[in-house]
Amino acid sequence: xxxxxxxxxxxxxxxxxxxxxxxxxxxxxxxxxxxxxxxxxxxxxxxxxxxxxxxxxxxxxxxxxxxxxxxxxxxxxxxxxxxxxxxxxxxxxxxxxxxxxxxxxxxxxxxxxxxxxxxxxxxxxxxxxxxxxxxxxxxxxxxxxxxxxxxxxxxxxxxxxxxxxxxxxxxxxxxxxxxxxxxxxxxxxxxxxxxxxxxxxxxxxxxxxxxxxxxxxxxxxxxxxxxxxxxxxxxxxxxxxxxxxxxxxxxxxxxxxxxxxxxxxxxxxxxxxxxxxxxxxxxxxxxxxxxxxxxxxxxxxxx
Amino acid sequence: xxxxxxxxxxxxxxxxxxxxxxxxxxxxxxxxxxxxxxxxxxxxxxxxxxxxxxxxxxxxxxxxxxxxxxxxxxxxxxxxxxxxxxxxxxxxxxxxxxxxxxxxxxxxxxxxxxxxxxxxxxxxxxxxxxxxxxxxxxxxxxxxxxxxxxxxxxxxxxxxxxxxxxxxxxxxxxxxxxxxxxxxxxxxxxxxxxxxxxxxxxxxxxxxxxxxxxxxxxxxxxxxxxxxxxxxxxxxxxxxxxxxxxxxxxxxxxxxxxxxxxxxxxxxxxxxxxxxxxxxxxxxxxxxxxxxxxxxxxxxxxx
Numbered sequence: 001x002x003x004x005x006x007x008x009x010x011x012x013x014x015x016x017x018x019x020x021x022x023x024x025x026x027x028x029x030x031x032x033x034x035x036x037x038x039x040x041x042x043x044x045x046x047x048x049x050x051x052x053x054x055x056x057x058x059x060x061x062x063x064x065x066x067x068x069x070x071x072x073x074x075x076x077x078x079x080x081x082x083x084x085x086x087x088x089x090x091x092x093x094x095x096x097x098x099x100x101x102x103x104x105x106x107x108x109x110x111x112x113x114x115x116x117x118x119x120x121x122x123x124x125x126x127x128x129x130x131x132x133x134x135x136x137x138x139x140x141x142x143x144x145x146x147x148x149x150x151x152x153x154x155x156x157x158x159x160x161x162x163x164x165x166x167x168x169x170x171x172x173x174x175x176x177x178x179x180x181x182x183x184x185x186x187x188x189x190x191x192x193x194x195x196x197x198x199x200x201x202x203x204x205x206x207x208x209x210x211x212x213x214x215x216x217x218x219x220x221x222x223x224x225x226x227x228x229x230x231x232x233x234x235x236x237x238x239x240x241x242x243x244x245x246x247x248x249x250x251x252x253x254x255x256x257x258x259x260x261x262x263x264x265x266x267x268x269x270x271x272x273x274x275x276x277x278x279x280x281x282x283x284x285x286x287x288x289x290x291x292x293x294x295x296x297x298x299x300x301x302x303x
Numbered sequence: 304x305x306x307x308x309x310x311x312x313x314x315x316x317x318x319x320x321x322x323x324x325x326x327x328x329x330x331x332x333x334x335x336x337x338x339x340x341x342x343x344x345x346x347x348x349x350x351x352x353x354x355x356x357x358x359x360x361x362x363x364x365x366x367x368x369x370x371x372x373x374x375x376x377x378x379x380x381x382x383x384x385x386x387x388x389x390x391x392x393x394x395x396x397x398x399x400x401x402x403x404x405x406x407x408x409x410x411x412x413x414x415x416x417x418x419x420x421x422x423x424x425x426x427x428x429x430x431x432x433x434x435x436x437x438x439x440x441x442x443x444x445x446x447x448x449x450x451x452x453x454x455x456x457x458x459x460x461x462x463x464x465x466x467x468x469x470x471x472x473x474x475x476x477x478x479x480x481x482x483x484x485x486x487x488x489x490x491x492x493x494x495x496x497x498x499x500x501x502x503x504x505x506x507x508x509x510x511x512x513x514x515x516x517x518x519x520x521x522x523x524x525x526x527x528x529x530x531x532x533x534x535x536x537x538x539x540x541x542x543x544x545x546x547x548x549x550x551x552x553x554x555x556x557x558x559x560x561x562x563x564x565x566x567x568x569x570x571x572x573x574x575x576x577x578x579x580x581x582x583x584x585x586x587x588x589x590x591x592x593x594x595x596x597x598x599x600x601x602x603x604x605x606x
Contacts, residue, residue, distance in 0.1 A: 023414070024427075032430075041432035073415045077422035079436030080387055087383055107445065108408055109475035111326070112376045119380035124327075127335075129344035133382030142410065144447040145473050146480030170448050172412035177449030177498070181491065183484040188491070192481065 001137055001163040002234055003206040005099045006259060008066025014295045015254070017101060017236070018061055018287075019266025020070040020089060022050045026271040028283050047081035053283075054089045057270050058096055060284035061291050067099040069236075069264050090136055100136045101236065105167065107142035107149045114152035121153070121162035138163035140214060140236070143192055147199070154203050154211060163210040163234075166199075168192045168226060171216025171239030189222065193229040200232050208234050208260070215253065217263065218244055224252035227260065235261040241268030241294070247301035254302060265294055304440055304466040305537055306509040308402045309562060311369025317598045318557075320404060320539070321364055321590075322569025323373040323392060325353045329574040331586050350384035356586075357392045360573050361399055363587035364594050370402040372539075372567050393439055402440045404539065408470065410445035410452045417455035424456070424465035441466035443517060443539070446495050450502070457506050457514060466513040466537075469502070471495045471529060474519025474542030492525065496532040503535050511537050511563070518556065520566065521547055527555035530563065538564045544571030544597070550604035557605060568597055 009015050024032070024046070032049045039045035058068065070093075075086035093100050106116040120139045123130045141153050141164045153164045169179055169189040179189045193213065200209030212234035215223050227235065235253050240246075240263050253261035272290035273283040281289065312318050327335070327349070335352045342348035361371065373396075378389035396403050409419040423442045426433045444456050444467045456467045472482055472492040482492045496516065503512030515537035518526050530538065538556050543549075543566050556564035575593035576586040584592065 041429040073418040077418040084383055105411055115376040115380040126344040142445050142447055144445055146477030148475050148477040172451050174449030174451040181486040
């Protein structure tokens with residue numbers, strides 16, 4: 001799967017991913033009002049509005065980007081109808097040729113992680129009938145439970161040509177509380193990075209592995225170290241834009257081949273119409289303009 | 304919420320929780336066959352079978368137990384229909400007076416954790432209309448992202464009288480890979496335990512906190528240490544039975560008041576009919592017998 005993502009990055013010349021994280025506050029009022037008119041103040045109405053909003057973003061940007069990253073929490077907060085909008089979003093993005101990274105951050109004991117893997121990037125066997133329940137291309141995984149929480153995902157990756165990004169150093173302010181604690185003279189995130197590299201050798205797909213890592217744009221110095229520790233891992237970099245990461249911070253996440261990282265922006269794109277810079281633009285046009293600006297920012301930083 | 308759980312534990316004299324983790328292999332063949340006959344080899348059929356199976360277990364045991372713990376992965380593996388069966392299970396168990404612990408192990412950056420918290424133990428505000436999407440009583444939370452991934456859950460707990468159990472030391476064989484790493488002379492899980500204790504002070508509910516911890520029955524010595532580090536935290540103890548934990552291993556998880564811990568068994572109860580000990584029994588009768596045996600095993604160990 002990682003080779004498919006790399007192909008898209010090269011074709012679009014854009015190592016970026018748009019985060020489809022539709023918080024209620026990001027939705028233009030008319031979309032929400034129309035949905036409430038039709039279905040009342042219900043989760044079903046919100047789910048309709050969320051999908052309509054996403055479809056607008058995707059239609060306005062899909063030709064510029066290789067991938068999207070829907071954050072499942074933003075759908076799960078609206079219960080079953082929200083998750084139906086998540087699934088609709090996954091399917092719609094795939095129909096537009098985009099690689100879909102489900103930001104699910106699941107992780108559990110072995111048999112339970114296997115169930116998550118099956119549900120999201122694998123298939124269930126219903127007495128001979130194979131069904132792919134959520135069918136994302138790649139998902140994010142939480143490593144706190146160790147190898148036997150991660151390996152079931154890798155097994156399912158190998159069976160279905162899918163990928164995972166394992167949380168190594170997250171973008172949030174308190175990520176250091178546990179992740180930076182020093183173990184045998186090195187921070188824990190380095191240890192997790194080493195494990196990611198070693199797990200990844202079992203799922204190579206060309207020059208890179210289907211087992212990648214999440215490292216926040218907000219910690220560029222750590223990104224530099226982790227880049228060296230995990231040479232075969234693609235790095236998914238959240239935290240660009242709204243969380244404070246800038247283009248120049250990103251260079252260390254890339255390898256010398258210009259590959260090795262893909263940078264996410266969520267509200268910086270999908271809620272761009274709320275920024276002064278894009279004032280007066282429709283949310284779709286603003287999203288497209290913000291994608292163009294983001295590609296330009298990262299490209300010039302990489303040169 | 305923890306006081307409600309404690310009340311149930313005292314009334315039933317049973318510090319146990321039944322894990323509703325309906326793997327396909329646990330379902331009696333006739334339940335699955337009937338569902339396939341009705342709805343074909345579909346996720347909808349499996350979801351129907353799962354709920355019927357759960358209902359049988361709950362009807363056979365609810366008068367003996369204070370709480371259930373559905374593992375959401377076992378439903379999520381069946382996509383949207385599976386999650387509908389999860390929600391049906393949550394609602395049915397609540398209608399029988401049980402405390403429902405959603406084993407969801409979510410955890411993310413602040414705004415995203417808040418979305419999970421709202422979806423599972425809180426409410427969304429749909430322009431003045433308050434809706435509770437999943438509406439569990441308590442959920443499990445993964446601490447890898449630190450305080451700002453956990454605190455949004457506590458905020459929502461306080462607003463809605465709910466609870467969380469934070470993963471501290473998990474029951475699986477590889478849990479030590481990261482959790483046991485020595486930081487400042489002590490294993491990481493102790494550090495997480497200290498944080499749980501400190502987070503919990505913001506959500507006291509009687510003698511105990513709404514912020515509890517998950518510590519595996521498979522690590523009784525660590526349970527003893529963590530019991531001291533987190534005096535106000537209820538400990539949810541998985542790993543009893545099928546994973547190898549025994550009644551005598553559990554004493555250290557309890558405080559001297561006989562409270563402070565609740566022990567989970569999943570397949571040991573719901574798939575008891577597959578054990579030699581309960582051979583020939585209907586799955587519901589076997590589940591009830593296994594609950595009685597588990598209560599007896601733990602009670603005699605605690606005496």
